[in-house]
Amino acid sequence: MTISAERPTDTVVPHETPPTPPRIPWAQRPGWMSQHLGTAIVVGFIGYVFGHWLGNYIASGYPYIVNSGQNSIADTLALAFMVVGWLLGVGALNYPLAKLIGREAPAEVEVKGWSKYFRYNTDHKVVGLQYVVGVILFLFTGGLLAMAIRTELLNPTTHVFGPGTYIEIVSEHGTIMMMMATSIVVGPLGNYLVPLMIGSRRMAFPRIEAFSFWIFMAGYAVIFSALPYGGFTTGWTGYAPLQTQNGPGMVSYLLGFAVVGLGMMAAGFNIAATIINYRAPGMTWSRVPIFVWSILATAALLTLATPVLFSAGLFGLLDKTVQTAFYVGEHGGSSYLWENLFWFFGHPEVYIMALPGFGIVGEIMPVFCRKPVFAYKVSAAGMIGVALLSFFVWQHHLFQSGINPDMRPLFMLTTELISIPTGFIFLVGMGTMYRAKIRFEIPMLFAMALFFNFLIGGITGVFLSDVPVNVTVHGGFFVLSHFHYTIMGGLLFAFMAGLYYWLPKMTGRMMNKKIGLWHFWTMFIFFNLTFFPMFIIGLLGQPRRVFTYAKNLQGLNDFSSISAFLLGFSFLIFAANMVWSLWISPQKAPANPWESLGLEWQTATPIPLHNFDRIPVILADPYHYSEENPPAVADLGEDLVVTAASSDSNPS
Amino acid sequence: MSDATTSNDAPVVHHLRRMTSIWVVLSVIGDLLFWFLVGPHVPPGAMTDQAVSNRFDFNILFVIALPVMIGVWVYLGYVIVMWSEKRSTAPAFGGPEARGNRRTQVLWITITSIAVLFAAGFGTVELIINNGSGGGEGPNPVWMPTGAAQAETAALKGTATWAPGSDKVLPVQVIAQQWKFTYRYPTFGGFETPNLILPVNTEIAFNVTSLDVIHSFWAYQLSVKADANPSVNDVAFTKTEHTGNFTVRCSELCGLWHGAMFDYGKVVSQSAFESWATSTEAANAANTKYLPPFAWTYVPDANGAAGGYYPDGNLTPYSKSQLYGAAQAAS
Numbered sequence: 016m017t018i019s020a021e022r023p024t025d026t027v028v029p030h031e032t033p034p035t036p037p038r039i040p041w042a043q044r045p046g047w048m049s050q051h052l053g054t055a056i057v058v059g060f061i062g063y064v065f066g067h068w069l070g071n072y073i074a075s076g077y078p079y080i081v082n083s084g085q086n087s088i089a090d091t092l093a094l095a096f097m098v099v100g101w102l103l104g105v106g107a108l109n110y111p112l113a114k115l116i117g118r119e120a121p122a123e124v125e126v127k128g129w130s131k132y133f134r135y136n137t138d139h140k141v142v143g144l145q146y147v148v149g150v151i152l153f154l155f156t157g158g159l160l161a162m163a164i165r166t167e168l169l170n171p172t173t174h175v176f177g178p179g180t181y182i183e184i185v186s187e188h189g190t191i192m193m194m195m196a197t198s199i200v201v202g203p204l205g206n207y208l209v210p211l212m213i214g215s216r217r218m219a220f221p222r223i224e225a226f227s228f229w230i231f232m233a234g235y236a237v238i239f240s241a242l243p244y245g246g247f248t249t250g251w252t253g254y255a256p257l258q259t260q261n262g263p264g265m266v267s268y269l270l271g272f273a274v275v276g277l278g279m280m281a282a283g284f285n286i287a288a289t290i291i292n293y294r295a296p297g298m299t300w301s302r303v304p305i306f307v308w309s310i311l312a313t314a315a316l317l318t319l320a321t322p323v324l325f326s327a328g329l330f331g332l333l334d335k336t337v338q339t340a341f342y343v344g345e346h347g348g349s350s351y352l353w354e355n356l357f358w359f360f361g362h363p364e365v366y367i368m369a370l371p372g373f374g375i376v377g378e379i380m381p382v383f384c385r386k387p388v389f390a391y392k393v394s395a396a397g398m399i400g401v402a403l404l405s406f407f408v409w410q411h412h413l414f415q416s417g418i419n420p421d422m423r424p425l426f427m428l429t430t431e432l433i434s435i436p437t438g439f440i441f442l443v444g445m446g447t448m449y450r451a452k453i454r455f456e457i458p459m460l461f462a463m464a465l466f467f468n469f470l471i472g473g474i475t476g477v478f479l480s481d482v483p484v485n486v487t488v489h490g491g492f493f494v495l496s497h498f499h500y501t502i503m504g505g506l507l508f509a510f511m512a513g514l515y516y517w518l519p520k521m522t523g524r525m526m527n528k529k530i531g532l533w534h535f536w537t538m539f540i541f542f543n544l545t546f547f548p549m550f551i552i553g554l555l556g557q558p559r560r561v562f563t564y565a566k567n568l569q570g571l572n573d574f575s576s577i578s579a580f581l582l583g584f585s586f587l588i589f590a591a592n593m594v595w596s597l598w599i600s601p602q603k604a605p606a607n608p609w610e611s612l613g614l615e616w617q618t619a620t621p622i623p624l625h626n627f628d629r630i631p632v633i634l635a636d637p638y639h640y641s642e643e644n645p646p647a648v649a650d651l652g653e654d655l656v657v658t659a660a661s662s663d664s665n666p667s
Numbered sequence: 668m669s670d671a672t673t674s675n676d677a678p679v680v681h682h683l684r685r686m687t688s689i690w691v692v693l694s695v696i697g698d699l700l701f702w703f704l705v706g707p708h709v710p711p712g713a714m715t716d717q718a719v720s721n722r723f724d725f726n727i728l729f730v731i732a733l734p735v736m737i738g739v740w741v742y743l744g745y746v747i748v749m750w751s752e753k754r755s756t757a758p759a760f761g762g763p764e765a766r767g768n769r770r771t772q773v774l775w776i777t778i779t780s781i782a783v784l785f786a787a788g789f790g791t792v793e794l795i796i797n798n799g800s801g802g803g804e805g806p807n808p809v810w811m812p813t814g815a816a817q818a819e820t821a822a823l824k825g826t827a828t829w830a831p832g833s834d835k836v837l838p839v840q841v842i843a844q845q846w847k848f849t850y851r852y853p854t855f856g857g858f859e860t861p862n863l864i865l866p867v868n869t870e871i872a873f874n875v876t877s878l879d880v881i882h883s884f885w886a887y888q889l890s891v892k893a894d895a896n897p898s899v900n901d902v903a904f905t906k907t908e909h910t911g912n913f914t915v916r917c918s919e920l921c922g923l924w925h926g927a928m929f930d931y932g933k934v935v936s937q938s939a940f941e942s943w944a945t946s947t948e949a950a951n952a953a954n955t956k957y958l959p960p961f962a963w964t965y966v967p968d969a970n971g972a973a974g975g976y977y978p979d980g981n982l983t984p985y986s987k988s989q990l991y992g993a994a995q996a997a998s
Contacts, residue, residue: 178923178924178926178927179923181926182920182922182923182925182926248920248922248923248925249920250920252920254880254881254919256879256880256881256897257880257881257920257922260879260880260922344897344898345898350881350897351896385752385759386759386760386761386765387761387765387766388766389765389767390766390767390771390772391766391767392767393767393772393776414802415802415803415883415892415893415894416803416881416894416896416901417803417804417805417806417875417893417894417896417899417901418805419805419807420799420802420804420805420808420809420810421809423794423802424787424791424794424795427787427790427791427794428787428791431783431784431786431787431790432783434779434783435776435779435780435783438775438776438779439775439776441739442771442772442775445739445742445746446767446768446771448742448743448746448750449682449746449750449760449765450682450750450757450760450765451746451750451760452750452751452752452755452759453747453750453751453752453755454751454752455747455751463743463747466739466743467740470735470736470739471736474732474735474736477728477732477783477786478725478728478729478732480790481728481786481790482790482794482800482802483717483720483721483724483790483793483794483797483800483801483802484721484724484725484728484790485802486717486721486800486801486802486890486891486892487710487711487721487725487887487890487892489892489918490883490885490892490918490919491918554709554710555710556710556711556887556914556916558885558916558917558918558925559918559920560920560925560926561925561926562926562927563926563927564926565914638766639761640761641759641760641761641765642761642762643761
């Protein structure tokens with residue numbers, strides 16, 4: 016990697032028109048007869064039916080219930096073949112299959128217009144936008160389930176749902192939201208922005224990138240299939256003897272995590288490889304944008320932690336299908352094995368959901384503060400530190416579980432140590448705002464809200480990590496509120512900040528500011544009104560995942576429920592803003608609406624297929640705001656780019 | 668805590684001094700209000716030694732946390748009021764000084780590290796001196812009240828005794844199953860009852876186990892929480908201080924009726940407990956003889972599940988006929 020600021024001679028890439036492929040196979044031809052979302056659904060359905068038939072054919076003697084004709088093998092194979100069919104149908108397997116039978120893979124055809132968003136597309140910008148829609152689908156599904164939960168909790172004795180339906184809803188809400196949260200920033204913004212920010216023309220493995228999106232959506236189908244199967248009663252944690260006891264819905268859960276896990280691993284190593292190897296000349300580690308640092312730390316976690324979840328899910332599936340006994344105590348397994356494997360993944364997972372949020376606020380705060388980011392190195396160190404420490408804390412989820420008590424002080428210490436690198440992020444944010452000239456645009460409001468929310472979420476984490484206090488707060492609404500404050504109050508607010516900030520680049524259209532303000536204020540206020548009372552509810556003794564509770568807690572629960580409905584309404588405002596600003600009354604976005612120095616804003620709009628006509632040479636980090644003679648950020652091959660205004664003159 | 672930072676720049680100190688004074692005033696007021704008005708009412712109350720000390724821990728952490736939160740909030744508020752682009756007339760602040768200030772960074776890292784290490788050390792001390800703080804310590808507890816080991820051993824051998832004023836540890840077994848708790852009192856012949864009655868001023872050793880899935884025994888006012896794992900004996904200690912009623916809830920998702928898995932217990936005077944226990948022992952005697960012999964775990968095989976990882980302490984293995992009745996023909 017060249018780190019010289021001189022432009023190397025070999026970075027000039029001549030314009031080349033790709034040679035027209037001699038023969039385009041029908042499956043690749045643009046048009047409705049080729050491969051797209053529709054064929055994916057059809058072939059996925061065929062795969063489901065085939066898998067179900069196959070399972071019943073080879074294992075008809077092992078039903079859940081005598082003569083029901085339903086067995087775990089049929090359910091597992093049905094869902095597994097559905098996923099394979101889905102991938103076949105969308106064309107994700109064309110390339111590997113062609114290579115497998117010794118043929119040259121067909122050339123890829125550039126699809127123009129809207130239909131590319133419904134296809135297997137290897138352009139990271141298309142994948143990014145596909146992910147935006149995908150995670151919003153997850154988010155709104157999970158959000159609807161949350162509304163159902165709060166409806167049930169309006170009254171301790173009058174029930175809207177039966178206990179069975181209620182626990183299905185709770186489990187499904189948790190699982191879908193967890194899957195969503197692993198990808199909500201890495202998927203849409205990570206894929207879209209990382210190559211632009213590091214001056215690359217593409218991701219390291221574009222096919223793997225597209226694969227990660229399509230298998231993520233297959234995961235949605237798999238986890239959603241739990242509902243028609245009758246759901247599962249274990250919550251998103253899937254603890255073992257209960258897991259073994261559960262019916263077909265559990266197969267959806269286990270396979271769903273395995274499938275989404277595949278996508279997470281694929282996305283993780285692809286992004287890590289891209290950041291490490293595809294940085295433009297001059298993009299040294301001390302110039303890499305904060306957001307890229309956070310995505311790198313997250314990608315490392317995705318790559319290293321997810322295999323544990325994947326294996327744990329496969330063990331569970333083996334227990335269910337071929338009667339192994341990984342988690343069955345009576346036959347030599349252990350329910351602690353699941354608890355440990357799950358949380359060994361599950362705690363890094365928590366930081367998979369926190370770090371990208373830190374990255375977004377670290378990235379956009381300097382823009383709206385018109386100041387360089389404060390303590391850049393501390394910020395990068397904080398993210399790497401959090402990522403490393405996150406592998407050493409998992410047993411704090413098991414403080415009361417009866418594991419070896421000797422280890423408790425150690426895990427209390429490691430858990431509390433994480434507050435030090437997390438504190439770095441606060442130092443960076445607060446230092447950046449110091450004596451700034453702040454523009455209170457919507458992204459900045461969301462970013463500041465993250466500091467407000469994450470402060471509460473983080474500090475309550477210290478209470479939870481204290482073993483004596485943990486006795487009261489473990490497994491109750493206190494911990495529930497804590498992680499909603501970190502994941503929703505942190506990550507989701509950061510995601511919104513990122514969307515409002517980068518959608519003008521991604522779509523070429525500005526989000527409406529007035530509706531955006533309504534969205535921000537309703538979301539911020541009702542988020543806090545929903546979840547703050549839950550700390551008190553938890554301290555007053557309400558366990559998680561209950562459909563009934565003490566009568567004296569009804570007032571607080573009702574307050575929380577009504578706020579939750581209004582919080583749900585704020586998401587409708589967000590949806591309305593998307594529809595209004597992108598389709599009904601689109602306003603063309605300026606080339607650089609926020610006057611950012613970031614490399615991603617220096618490209619033409621719409622961004623050409625290969626991002627940069629010439630590989631840029633990076634000359635400085637993108638945080639030289641409010642300097643009298645700021646150095647040029649990058650040499651794009653035309654003129655030296657200092658501010659975004661000149662990006663209009665870029666050739667597109 | 669950010670407000671404690673200083674800078675070399677003259678007008679800078681001005682801002683920070685202002686913020687610091689607001690912060691100090693608000694923090695002192697907030698902490699005092701919390702400590703004296705809210706602190707005494709913080710759950711889980713004062714029914715046991717563990718509840719008192721766990722509440723003390725919570726309050727200490729809160730008194731540290733509140734100034735941190737107030738610090739950030741004051742800072743955010745100050746930022747919003749003073750440094751918006753519209754209102755701020757000060758010249759732009761940029762350059763190397765704005766990119767990082769070594770003193771600020773070192774100070775920040777030092778202060779957060781000290782706070783964190785203090786919290787961890789304090790938590791560890793509290794955990795150890797309170798015999799595990801009422802949390803489940805698993806089958807081999809390391810922090811326990813004096814006499815607990817002897818009482819536990821005696822309970823298993825059926826030789827345990829307890830009388831008012833004897834100052835002995837009272838072992839109580841909690842058996843969780845979908846979806847209720849039952850309790851066995853090995854000191855009183857091992858009878859099993861759905862009612863949890865405890866004597867006051869007594870060290871209690873809860874031995875928590877499960878017959879099916881993972882539950883969690885949460886005696887809220889006692890500040891006891893221990894997961895009930897099948898084939899595991901999870902031990903938690905608490906010392907009762909006051910008489911009264913307490914709530915028991917399952918706090919680990921255990922299936923369909925998890926939300927309805929709760930009951931109520933009572934801490935009563937030592938003599939009342941003894942008379943209740945002896946009368947229940949007598950009333951239940953006819954049933955007790957059909958129960959499995961008292962053991963730490965029950966599922967699924969009295970020889971100890973999973974090849975004896977958590978043996979029930981029975982020294983002579985049960986014969987097949989003892990376990991399953993008369994030998995049956997192979998099917």
